Amino acid sequence: MKPLIVGNWKCNPTTQEKAERLFNSIKEKIKNIKNVEVVICPPFVYLSKFGEGHLGLSLGSQDVFWQESGAFTGEISPLMLKNIGCSYVIVGHSERRQYFAETDEIINKKLKAVISAGLIPILCVGETARDFQKESSKKIIKKQLSFCLRDINKAQVSTIIIAYEPLWAIGTGLPCPSHKVEEQLLLIRKIISQKYSTKVGQKIKLLYGGSVDSSNAGQYLKNPEIGGLLIGNASLNSQEFIKIIKLASLVIS
């Protein structure tokens, strides 16, 4: 499997001109890089500007609503995303949980809607600093997965990508050490294997995210448990982001 590198621009940049410049610069530099899958998740307003059909580059959304259409002011549906050429959707990012009161039940609805629209969900799970200190991160991951994957069957779960993103590592400059990431990913695999089957558990694509940059990306990418990276801040700098993509292209799968 090719490594997957996902750039989550979050609420950046502030103008369309800057967004286009960043996107075009990545698009240009990526042309000759092989053996990596790259996804850019810009804010909704820029998504339709970028359209589909870029060589080596897919588009993702940072969030979604769970209904197809209707009287839901301010929301964007999975079908709308599909229609403008989006292939991936980040679901349950910790910033959605933290600032917009998104619960595991809401995330479950979003996951199902994304899957039935034929889009690929990137489900984020991860513990807070407090949970990490209390050494209850395993319990938290188990709980998140059990609620988020409720009523999702074996065929459906096989389409999901899961990103382990400890909250204490996001945007803090304190990345989670690779061996700790590996522990959590093995736990995720075990939970999926027990709930579905060993084959599904082994095959599911798992990412790591949290303060990844070009200086530390290599240590994650060479770990065979880690199928790719979810990158926030470093994806806003095309040179930095391309450096990470190049590192990923050197991984032998």
Ligand code: PGA
């Ligand atoms: P960061 O964000 O790379 O800026 O830590 C990662 C994320 O939130 O997905």
